[in-house]
Amino acid sequence: xxxxxxxxxxxxxxxxxxxxxxxxxxxxxxxxxxxxxxxxxxxxxxxxxxxxxxxxxxxxxxxxxxxxxxxxxxxxxxxxxxxxxxxxxxxxxxxxxxxxxxxxxxxxxxxxxxxxxxxxxxxxxxxxxxxxxxxxxxxxxxxxxxxxxxxxxxxxxxxxxxxxxxxxxxxxxxxxxxxxxxxxxx
Amino acid sequence: xxxxxxxxxxxxxxxxxxxxxxxxxxxxxxxxxxxxxxxxxxxxxxxxxxxxxxxxxxxxxxxxxxxxxxxxxxxxxxxxxxxxxxxxxxxxxxxxxxxxxxxxxxxxxxxxxxxxxxxxxxxxxxxxxxxxxxxxxxxxxxxxxxxxxxxxxxxxxxxxxxxxxxxxxxxxxxxxxxxxxxxxxxxxxxxxxxxxxx
Numbered sequence: 001x002x003x004x005x006x007x008x009x010x011x012x013x014x015x016x017x018x019x020x021x022x023x024x025x026x027x028x029x030x031x032x033x034x035x036x037x038x039x040x041x042x043x044x045x046x047x048x049x050x051x052x053x054x055x056x057x058x059x060x061x062x063x064x065x066x067x068x069x070x071x072x073x074x075x076x077x078x079x080x081x082x083x084x085x086x087x088x089x090x091x092x093x094x095x096x097x098x099x100x101x102x103x104x105x106x107x108x109x110x111x112x113x114x115x116x117x118x119x120x121x122x123x124x125x126x127x128x129x130x131x132x133x134x135x136x137x138x139x140x141x142x143x144x145x146x147x148x149x150x151x152x153x154x155x156x157x158x159x160x161x162x163x164x165x166x167x168x169x170x171x172x173x174x175x176x177x178x179x180x181x182x183x184x185x186x
Numbered sequence: 187x188x189x190x191x192x193x194x195x196x197x198x199x200x201x202x203x204x205x206x207x208x209x210x211x212x213x214x215x216x217x218x219x220x221x222x223x224x225x226x227x228x229x230x231x232x233x234x235x236x237x238x239x240x241x242x243x244x245x246x247x248x249x250x251x252x253x254x255x256x257x258x259x260x261x262x263x264x265x266x267x268x269x270x271x272x273x274x275x276x277x278x279x280x281x282x283x284x285x286x287x288x289x290x291x292x293x294x295x296x297x298x299x300x301x302x303x304x305x306x307x308x309x310x311x312x313x314x315x316x317x318x319x320x321x322x323x324x325x326x327x328x329x330x331x332x333x334x335x336x337x338x339x340x341x342x343x344x345x346x347x348x349x350x351x352x353x354x355x356x357x358x359x360x361x362x363x364x365x366x367x368x369x370x371x372x373x374x375x376x377x378x379x380x381x382x383x384x
Contacts, residue, residue: 021313027365038308051307058320060304061296062260063223069297073304083294092244092259093266093289099253100267104274104281107249116249117384118377122369123252124342125355130225131332132360137324144325149327155229156336162219162230166326173322179314186228 005042005141010083017068019086029064034163037071044071064088147173195240200273201283209239209272213265213291220296222264222327227292228334230342231268241272245384247344256370265292347382 008016016036024032030053042107052074056066065085072084092179106112151169154160200206212234220227228251235242242250250271254264269288274281310316343349355369376382 007353019294021259023218027321029260030263030341037369039286046191055307056300059225059296059300060218060220060318061293061300062220062262063225064260065262065293065294066300068303069300073301076304078301081297081304088265089259091255093263096254096257096259096263096266097270099257100216100270100285101278102265103249103253104270105278108336111378114380115374116252116280116380118382119256119370119374120342121254121348121377122355122366122373123350124248124339124348125352125369126255126359126366127225127228127251127338128335128352128356129308129359131328131335131357134222134324134328134331138328141325144328147325148332149328151326152332155330155333161233162226162330163216165330166219167252168219169326170322173358174315174318177318177321179317 008041008043010076010080012041013072013076013080013084014087016043017071017084018090020068021088021091030067033067035066043075048074143176195237197241197275197298198272199276200241200280201276209234210287210291217292217295218299220292220325222331224260225334226327226330227262228264229330231264231335232337235271239272241268246271248338250368251338255268256367257339262292263289265289295376344384345382346348347376348384351376351382 019035020033023036023167034046034049037043039047044052052067052070053063054068056063059066061069065088068084068088069081071135072080072082074080076083107116135148138148147169151165154165155162198205198209200209216227216230217298219230231242232247236244236247250267251264254261254267257263266285266289268285270281270285272288273284339349339352343352351373355366355373358369359366373382
Protein backbone atom coordinates (compact mmCIF):
# COMPACT_ATOMS: atom_id res chain seq x y z
CA UNK A 1 0.00 0.00 0.00
CA UNK A 2 2.64 2.55 1.01
CA UNK A 3 4.35 3.87 -2.11
CA UNK A 4 7.60 4.94 -0.51
CA UNK A 5 7.91 2.53 2.42
CA UNK A 6 8.06 -1.25 2.11
CA UNK A 7 5.18 -3.19 3.69
CA UNK A 8 5.77 -3.64 7.45
CA UNK A 9 6.67 -7.07 8.77
CA UNK A 10 4.62 -8.86 11.44
CA UNK A 11 7.11 -7.74 14.06
CA UNK A 12 6.87 -4.10 12.93
CA UNK A 13 3.07 -4.29 12.98
CA UNK A 14 3.18 -5.63 16.53
CA UNK A 15 5.56 -2.90 17.77
CA UNK A 16 3.84 -0.12 15.84
CA UNK A 17 0.48 -0.96 17.38
CA UNK A 18 2.06 -1.29 20.80
CA UNK A 19 3.45 2.22 20.34
CA UNK A 20 -0.08 3.42 19.50
CA UNK A 21 -1.48 1.76 22.64
CA UNK A 22 1.22 3.22 24.91
CA UNK A 23 1.06 6.72 23.39
CA UNK A 24 -2.68 6.92 23.86
CA UNK A 25 -2.79 6.10 27.58
CA UNK A 26 -4.15 9.56 28.26
CA UNK A 27 -6.83 9.15 25.58
CA UNK A 28 -7.15 10.10 21.91
CA UNK A 29 -6.30 6.68 20.55
CA UNK A 30 -7.43 7.31 17.01
CA UNK A 31 -5.38 10.52 16.73
CA UNK A 32 -2.27 8.71 17.98
CA UNK A 33 -2.95 5.85 15.63
CA UNK A 34 -3.01 8.23 12.67
CA UNK A 35 0.12 10.08 13.78
CA UNK A 36 2.14 6.89 14.13
CA UNK A 37 0.78 4.90 11.18
CA UNK A 38 0.56 7.76 8.65
CA UNK A 39 3.09 10.40 9.70
CA UNK A 40 5.83 8.59 11.59
CA UNK A 41 5.94 5.21 9.89
CA UNK A 42 4.44 6.09 6.51
CA UNK A 43 2.61 2.77 6.20
CA UNK A 44 -0.54 4.33 4.73
CA UNK A 45 -1.64 7.59 3.17
CA UNK A 46 -4.06 9.73 5.14
CA UNK A 47 -6.82 8.75 2.75
CA UNK A 48 -6.16 5.03 3.18
CA UNK A 49 -6.21 5.53 6.92
CA UNK A 50 -9.59 7.30 6.83
CA UNK A 51 -11.03 4.49 4.70
CA UNK A 52 -9.79 2.07 7.36
CA UNK A 53 -11.57 4.02 10.10
CA UNK A 54 -14.81 3.88 8.11
CA UNK A 55 -14.56 0.10 7.79
CA UNK A 56 -13.55 -0.29 11.45
CA UNK A 57 -16.59 1.66 12.63
CA UNK A 58 -19.02 -0.07 10.30
CA UNK A 59 -18.22 -3.65 11.32
CA UNK A 60 -18.83 -5.25 14.72
CA UNK A 61 -16.08 -5.11 17.30
CA UNK A 62 -14.28 -2.42 19.28
CA UNK A 63 -13.34 0.39 16.87
CA UNK A 64 -9.68 0.72 17.85
CA UNK A 65 -9.09 -3.02 17.75
CA UNK A 66 -10.87 -3.25 14.40
CA UNK A 67 -8.59 -0.49 13.09
CA UNK A 68 -5.49 -2.45 14.15
CA UNK A 69 -6.95 -5.54 12.49
CA UNK A 70 -7.60 -3.52 9.32
CA UNK A 71 -4.02 -2.21 9.20
CA UNK A 72 -2.51 -5.62 9.90
CA UNK A 73 -4.62 -7.44 7.34
CA UNK A 74 -3.89 -4.87 4.61
CA UNK A 75 -0.21 -5.79 4.75
CA UNK A 76 0.03 -9.36 6.02
CA UNK A 77 -3.46 -10.89 5.88
CA UNK A 78 -4.89 -12.78 8.85
CA UNK A 79 -1.55 -13.32 10.61
CA UNK A 80 -0.70 -9.63 10.22
CA UNK A 81 -4.08 -8.76 11.71
CA UNK A 82 -3.38 -10.98 14.72
CA UNK A 83 0.09 -9.44 15.16
CA UNK A 84 -1.36 -5.91 15.10
CA UNK A 85 -4.17 -6.90 17.47
CA UNK A 86 -1.72 -8.47 19.91
CA UNK A 87 0.29 -5.26 19.79
CA UNK A 88 -2.61 -2.98 20.60
CA UNK A 89 -4.06 -5.25 23.31
CA UNK A 90 -1.06 -6.62 25.20
CA UNK A 91 -0.15 -3.80 27.60
CA UNK A 92 -3.66 -2.38 28.20
CA UNK A 93 -5.09 -5.85 28.77
CA UNK A 94 -2.27 -6.87 31.13
CA UNK A 95 -2.88 -3.67 33.08
CA UNK A 96 -6.60 -4.36 33.18
CA UNK A 97 -5.98 -7.87 34.50
CA UNK A 98 -3.78 -6.39 37.25
CA UNK A 99 -6.53 -3.90 38.14
CA UNK A 100 -9.04 -6.75 38.11
CA UNK A 101 -6.93 -8.84 40.51
CA UNK A 102 -6.65 -5.86 42.84
CA UNK A 103 -10.42 -5.29 42.60
CA UNK A 104 -11.49 -8.86 43.32
CA UNK A 105 -9.00 -9.03 46.20
CA UNK A 106 -9.90 -5.69 47.82
CA UNK A 107 -13.50 -4.84 46.95
CA UNK A 108 -14.86 -6.17 50.23
CA UNK A 109 -12.76 -3.74 52.29
CA UNK A 110 -14.75 -0.85 53.74
CA UNK A 111 -12.58 1.99 52.39
CA UNK A 112 -12.48 0.60 48.83
CA UNK A 113 -16.20 -0.08 48.98
CA UNK A 114 -17.01 3.54 49.85
CA UNK A 115 -14.61 4.88 47.23
CA UNK A 116 -16.21 2.70 44.55
CA UNK A 117 -19.71 3.75 45.66
CA UNK A 118 -18.71 7.24 44.53
CA UNK A 119 -16.79 6.23 41.41
CA UNK A 120 -19.72 4.30 39.94
CA UNK A 121 -21.92 7.40 40.01
CA UNK A 122 -19.41 9.05 37.66
CA UNK A 123 -19.17 6.05 35.33
CA UNK A 124 -22.99 5.85 35.26
CA UNK A 125 -22.99 9.45 34.02
CA UNK A 126 -20.46 8.48 31.36
CA UNK A 127 -22.67 5.57 30.29
CA UNK A 128 -25.68 7.88 30.06
CA UNK A 129 -23.75 10.27 27.80
CA UNK A 130 -23.05 7.60 25.13
CA UNK A 131 -26.43 7.89 23.46
CA UNK A 132 -26.53 11.71 23.56
CA UNK A 133 -23.09 11.80 21.93
CA UNK A 134 -24.33 10.30 18.68
CA UNK A 135 -27.95 11.50 18.84
CA UNK A 136 -27.21 14.76 16.99
CA UNK A 137 -26.48 12.92 13.75
CA UNK A 138 -30.10 11.68 13.59
CA UNK A 139 -32.00 14.73 14.81
CA UNK A 140 -33.38 15.55 11.35
CA UNK A 141 -34.46 12.04 10.39
CA UNK A 142 -37.82 11.19 12.06
CA UNK A 143 -37.68 7.59 10.82
CA UNK A 144 -34.28 7.11 12.45
CA UNK A 145 -35.50 8.67 15.69
CA UNK A 146 -38.56 6.42 15.63
CA UNK A 147 -36.36 3.38 15.07
CA UNK A 148 -34.09 4.44 17.93
CA UNK A 149 -37.15 5.01 20.14
CA UNK A 150 -38.57 1.56 19.35
CA UNK A 151 -35.19 -0.07 20.05
CA UNK A 152 -34.92 1.80 23.34
CA UNK A 153 -38.43 0.89 24.51
CA UNK A 154 -38.01 -2.74 23.42
CA UNK A 155 -34.88 -3.11 25.54
CA UNK A 156 -35.69 -0.90 28.53
CA UNK A 157 -39.41 -1.60 28.96
CA UNK A 158 -39.98 -5.00 27.37
CA UNK A 159 -36.57 -6.44 28.28
CA UNK A 160 -35.92 -7.63 24.72
CA UNK A 161 -32.37 -8.90 24.31
CA UNK A 162 -29.94 -7.34 21.85
CA UNK A 163 -29.64 -10.31 19.49
CA UNK A 164 -33.37 -10.76 18.72
CA UNK A 165 -33.78 -6.99 18.54
CA UNK A 166 -31.06 -6.62 15.91
CA UNK A 167 -32.24 -9.70 14.00
CA UNK A 168 -35.81 -8.32 13.73
CA UNK A 169 -35.30 -4.55 13.53
CA UNK A 170 -32.10 -4.77 11.45
CA UNK A 171 -33.58 -6.31 8.27
CA UNK A 172 -36.72 -4.13 8.49
CA UNK A 173 -34.61 -1.00 8.79
CA UNK A 174 -32.33 -2.17 5.98
CA UNK A 175 -35.34 -2.65 3.73
CA UNK A 176 -36.49 0.88 4.53
CA UNK A 177 -33.06 2.40 3.96
CA UNK A 178 -32.28 0.36 0.83
CA UNK A 179 -30.75 2.98 -1.48
CA UNK A 180 -32.71 2.08 -4.61
CA UNK A 181 -36.01 2.54 -2.84
CA UNK A 182 -37.61 5.85 -3.96
CA UNK A 183 -39.10 6.44 -0.48
CA UNK A 184 -35.70 7.27 0.98
CA UNK A 185 -35.20 10.95 1.63
CA UNK A 186 -31.82 12.47 0.85
CA UNK B 187 -28.36 -26.45 30.83
CA UNK B 188 -31.27 -25.32 32.96
CA UNK B 189 -29.21 -22.77 34.81
CA UNK B 190 -32.09 -20.32 35.01
CA UNK B 191 -34.63 -22.79 36.30
CA UNK B 192 -34.13 -22.33 40.02
CA UNK B 193 -35.09 -19.09 41.71
CA UNK B 194 -32.00 -19.17 43.90
CA UNK B 195 -29.01 -17.89 42.01
CA UNK B 196 -26.00 -20.17 42.35
CA UNK B 197 -22.72 -19.13 40.73
CA UNK B 198 -22.10 -21.36 37.75
CA UNK B 199 -18.71 -23.08 38.03
CA UNK B 200 -16.53 -23.26 34.95
CA UNK B 201 -14.81 -26.43 36.15
CA UNK B 202 -17.68 -28.38 34.60
CA UNK B 203 -16.68 -28.51 30.93
CA UNK B 204 -20.27 -28.35 29.75
CA UNK B 205 -20.70 -25.05 31.55
CA UNK B 206 -17.40 -23.85 30.15
CA UNK B 207 -18.49 -24.61 26.57
CA UNK B 208 -21.87 -22.92 27.14
CA UNK B 209 -20.14 -19.79 28.43
CA UNK B 210 -17.62 -19.67 25.58
CA UNK B 211 -20.48 -20.10 23.11
CA UNK B 212 -22.40 -17.22 24.70
CA UNK B 213 -19.48 -14.85 24.24
CA UNK B 214 -18.62 -16.09 20.73
CA UNK B 215 -22.20 -15.59 19.59
CA UNK B 216 -22.44 -12.06 21.02
CA UNK B 217 -19.29 -10.94 19.21
CA UNK B 218 -20.94 -10.16 15.89
CA UNK B 219 -23.60 -8.03 17.61
CA UNK B 220 -21.13 -5.54 19.09
CA UNK B 221 -22.38 -2.58 17.09
CA UNK B 222 -21.14 0.93 17.60
CA UNK B 223 -17.81 -0.11 19.07
CA UNK B 224 -19.06 -2.70 21.54
CA UNK B 225 -20.88 -0.68 24.21
CA UNK B 226 -24.20 -1.96 22.88
CA UNK B 227 -23.32 -5.31 24.49
CA UNK B 228 -23.22 -4.04 28.07
CA UNK B 229 -26.84 -5.04 28.85
CA UNK B 230 -26.15 -8.55 27.57
CA UNK B 231 -22.98 -8.77 29.66
CA UNK B 232 -25.03 -7.78 32.71
CA UNK B 233 -27.63 -10.42 31.90
CA UNK B 234 -25.02 -13.16 31.50
CA UNK B 235 -22.80 -12.31 34.48
CA UNK B 236 -25.51 -11.31 36.99
CA UNK B 237 -28.81 -12.99 36.02
CA UNK B 238 -27.87 -16.08 34.05
CA UNK B 239 -24.56 -17.26 35.53
CA UNK B 240 -24.58 -15.42 38.88
CA UNK B 241 -20.88 -14.68 38.93
CA UNK B 242 -21.35 -11.09 40.10
CA UNK B 243 -23.87 -8.91 41.90
CA UNK B 244 -25.35 -5.93 40.08
CA UNK B 245 -23.25 -3.68 42.30
CA UNK B 246 -20.05 -5.51 41.34
CA UNK B 247 -21.00 -5.21 37.68
CA UNK B 248 -21.30 -1.43 38.06
CA UNK B 249 -17.88 -1.36 39.72
CA UNK B 250 -16.27 -3.45 37.01
CA UNK B 251 -17.75 -1.18 34.37
CA UNK B 252 -16.18 1.80 36.16
CA UNK B 253 -12.77 0.07 36.23
CA UNK B 254 -12.95 -0.80 32.52
CA UNK B 255 -13.92 2.79 31.68
CA UNK B 256 -11.13 4.23 33.79
CA UNK B 257 -8.38 1.89 32.56
CA UNK B 258 -6.47 2.77 29.38
CA UNK B 259 -7.40 0.88 26.25
CA UNK B 260 -10.79 0.00 24.73
CA UNK B 261 -13.53 -0.05 27.39
CA UNK B 262 -14.96 -3.20 25.79
CA UNK B 263 -12.17 -5.04 27.60
CA UNK B 264 -14.72 -5.29 30.44
CA UNK B 265 -15.24 -8.82 29.13
CA UNK B 266 -11.82 -9.74 30.54
CA UNK B 267 -12.96 -8.59 33.98
CA UNK B 268 -16.23 -10.54 33.72
CA UNK B 269 -14.28 -13.66 32.82
CA UNK B 270 -12.01 -13.06 35.79
CA UNK B 271 -15.05 -12.71 38.07
CA UNK B 272 -16.39 -16.02 36.78
CA UNK B 273 -13.38 -17.99 38.02
CA UNK B 274 -11.79 -15.85 40.73
CA UNK B 275 -13.22 -17.98 43.51
CA UNK B 276 -11.08 -20.86 42.19
CA UNK B 277 -7.96 -18.69 42.63
CA UNK B 278 -6.32 -15.66 40.98
CA UNK B 279 -4.52 -17.71 38.32
CA UNK B 280 -7.79 -19.26 37.14
CA UNK B 281 -9.28 -15.79 37.20
CA UNK B 282 -6.65 -14.46 34.81
CA UNK B 283 -6.91 -17.51 32.54
CA UNK B 284 -10.68 -17.20 32.41
CA UNK B 285 -10.40 -13.47 31.73
CA UNK B 286 -8.08 -14.03 28.78
CA UNK B 287 -10.34 -16.76 27.38
CA UNK B 288 -13.44 -14.55 27.65
CA UNK B 289 -11.68 -11.69 25.86
CA UNK B 290 -10.48 -13.99 23.07
CA UNK B 291 -13.98 -15.44 22.66
CA UNK B 292 -15.61 -12.02 22.33
CA UNK B 293 -12.96 -10.77 19.87
CA UNK B 294 -12.46 -13.81 17.63
CA UNK B 295 -15.58 -13.72 15.40
CA UNK B 296 -15.60 -9.94 14.92
CA UNK B 297 -11.88 -10.03 14.10
CA UNK B 298 -12.34 -12.70 11.43
CA UNK B 299 -15.17 -10.69 9.85
CA UNK B 300 -13.05 -7.55 10.02
CA UNK B 301 -10.17 -9.26 8.19
CA UNK B 302 -12.54 -10.41 5.45
CA UNK B 303 -14.03 -6.89 5.26
CA UNK B 304 -10.60 -5.24 5.06
CA UNK B 305 -9.50 -7.49 2.23
CA UNK B 306 -12.67 -7.18 0.14
CA UNK B 307 -13.71 -3.61 0.97
CA UNK B 308 -13.09 -2.20 -2.51
CA UNK B 309 -15.50 -4.70 -4.01
CA UNK B 310 -18.50 -3.89 -1.88
CA UNK B 311 -17.97 -0.39 -0.55
CA UNK B 312 -20.58 0.99 -2.98
CA UNK B 313 -22.97 -1.95 -2.84
CA UNK B 314 -26.56 -1.28 -1.71
CA UNK B 315 -26.16 -3.82 1.12
CA UNK B 316 -23.39 -1.78 2.68
CA UNK B 317 -25.29 1.51 2.37
CA UNK B 318 -28.50 0.01 3.78
CA UNK B 319 -26.59 -1.71 6.60
CA UNK B 320 -24.82 1.48 7.61
CA UNK B 321 -28.00 3.58 7.61
CA UNK B 322 -30.07 0.92 9.38
CA UNK B 323 -27.65 0.06 12.18
CA UNK B 324 -27.00 3.67 13.20
CA UNK B 325 -30.48 4.38 14.66
CA UNK B 326 -30.71 0.94 16.28
CA UNK B 327 -27.32 1.54 17.91
CA UNK B 328 -28.60 4.91 19.15
CA UNK B 329 -31.64 3.36 20.83
CA UNK B 330 -29.60 0.53 22.33
CA UNK B 331 -26.99 2.93 23.74
CA UNK B 332 -29.73 4.90 25.54
CA UNK B 333 -31.12 1.65 26.95
CA UNK B 334 -27.64 0.57 28.07
CA UNK B 335 -26.96 3.96 29.66
CA UNK B 336 -30.24 3.83 31.58
CA UNK B 337 -29.52 0.26 32.73
CA UNK B 338 -26.10 1.21 34.12
CA UNK B 339 -27.59 4.31 35.75
CA UNK B 340 -30.22 2.15 37.46
CA UNK B 341 -27.77 -0.40 38.84
CA UNK B 342 -25.26 2.28 39.96
CA UNK B 343 -27.40 4.97 41.57
CA UNK B 344 -29.84 4.47 44.43
CA UNK B 345 -30.38 7.90 45.96
CA UNK B 346 -30.76 11.53 44.91
CA UNK B 347 -27.13 12.65 45.44
CA UNK B 348 -25.93 9.73 43.31
CA UNK B 349 -28.31 10.58 40.47
CA UNK B 350 -27.27 14.24 40.73
CA UNK B 351 -23.57 13.36 40.35
CA UNK B 352 -24.34 11.13 37.36
CA UNK B 353 -26.34 13.85 35.62
CA UNK B 354 -23.62 16.44 36.19
CA UNK B 355 -20.98 14.04 34.81
CA UNK B 356 -23.19 13.28 31.80
CA UNK B 357 -23.56 16.97 30.97
CA UNK B 358 -19.84 17.63 31.47
CA UNK B 359 -18.99 14.66 29.23
CA UNK B 360 -21.07 16.21 26.46
CA UNK B 361 -20.11 19.85 26.94
CA UNK B 362 -16.41 19.73 27.88
CA UNK B 363 -13.28 17.81 26.96
CA UNK B 364 -12.21 17.18 30.55
CA UNK B 365 -10.72 13.69 30.99
CA UNK B 366 -13.31 11.29 32.49
CA UNK B 367 -10.67 10.23 35.02
CA UNK B 368 -11.18 13.56 36.81
CA UNK B 369 -14.89 12.87 37.15
CA UNK B 370 -14.16 9.42 38.57
CA UNK B 371 -11.58 10.82 40.99
CA UNK B 372 -13.93 13.56 42.25
CA UNK B 373 -16.87 11.16 42.57
CA UNK B 374 -14.62 8.67 44.36
CA UNK B 375 -13.73 11.39 46.84
CA UNK B 376 -17.43 12.13 47.42
CA UNK B 377 -17.91 8.42 48.12
CA UNK B 378 -14.94 8.24 50.49
CA UNK B 379 -16.30 11.25 52.41
CA UNK B 380 -19.65 9.51 52.70
CA UNK B 381 -21.52 12.13 50.65
CA UNK B 382 -22.61 9.58 48.06
CA UNK B 383 -23.89 6.21 49.23
CA UNK B 384 -25.25 3.12 47.60
